[in-house]
Amino acid sequence: MESATEAQLAHVLRDAILRFNRRVRQARPVGDLTFSQLSALTSLQLAGALTPRELADTERVQPPTMTKIVGKLEERGLVARTPHPTDRRQVILAATEQGREVYAQFERVRDEWMAQRLAALTPAERETLRQAAEILQQLARS
Amino acid sequence: MESATEAQLAHVLRDAILRFNRRVRQARPVGDLTFSQLSALTSLQLAGALTPRELADTERVQPPTMTKIVGKLEERGLVARTPHPTDRRQVILAATEQGREVYAQFERVRDEWMAQRLAALTPAERETLRQAAEILQQLARS
DNA sequence: CCTAACTAATGAGCTTGGCTAACGACATTC
DNA sequence: GAATGTCGTTAGCCAAGCTCATTAGTTAGG
16 A cells, blocks of 8 residues: 555654654753754855845745844844845845854754764664755755 | 764754754644644554653653643643542543544644655655654654 | 652743734836 | 835734743652
């Protein structure tokens, strides 16, 4: 039964991801950037600069939600808003120098927890996860 | 550089899961059970019955958080609290008949979305995800 | 036996992060 | 130049997580 297999996989996968996600969030050191903030900052740096709309789309979030997240980042001086050169409705978001530093620093700490656990896996298991990550990204975009 | 590889995998995996998770949450039909509520209900049914503490541990959440989630489920008549036979501090949580029905129904709908997308993948990709799900569960428990 | 210390569940109150609806400023199109 | 559309934000809602404190009950020591 092919479709039963897929439904079961859907179930198992969803469950695994829910729990894993919660586990990772738990490992967050107090006072640091939250998951969502870090992710937004990452997207900004990878892209160089984005408008709020673009960033919201990238992060799969509605624009007002991104306004909030960017607000928090701006408060901390990690992201700066500059006016769009031609369209005065739009805004350009970019990480500040401090934002890049803080990002690199916390990113390292953040990933440490997971990297430790990944190190305990076999190379084959890591390869499976690497491939799965790609597939999940693809699914998230669909 | 072995550790660099793991750090990178940690990063990629975390990112993929964050986005995938958000995408799945977006697909939730309005008015239904939330992700967390559904997960708690699932754990309860799989275990048969649990105390709030046990359920909180299973769901990797603090007890007060579970109190809230269970409260919502109880309001809807999906979960019932009964006193513990010997220890009067404790409470036994179990899904009601209605809870089991509602669960099965929404679970099916919920998984449909993902199953559709999974069906578009190759069998090899699905196998990768299946294995990844197991590994992630294992990581979440560690 | 009774008091001290522990444990279970909940309550109170906070923050974050989602959402929708609505609005003001600007751009575009007819 | 008026209607329509778009961008960002504000306002206001709710869920879900946390910590700290409280109440009720259990257990262990003297």
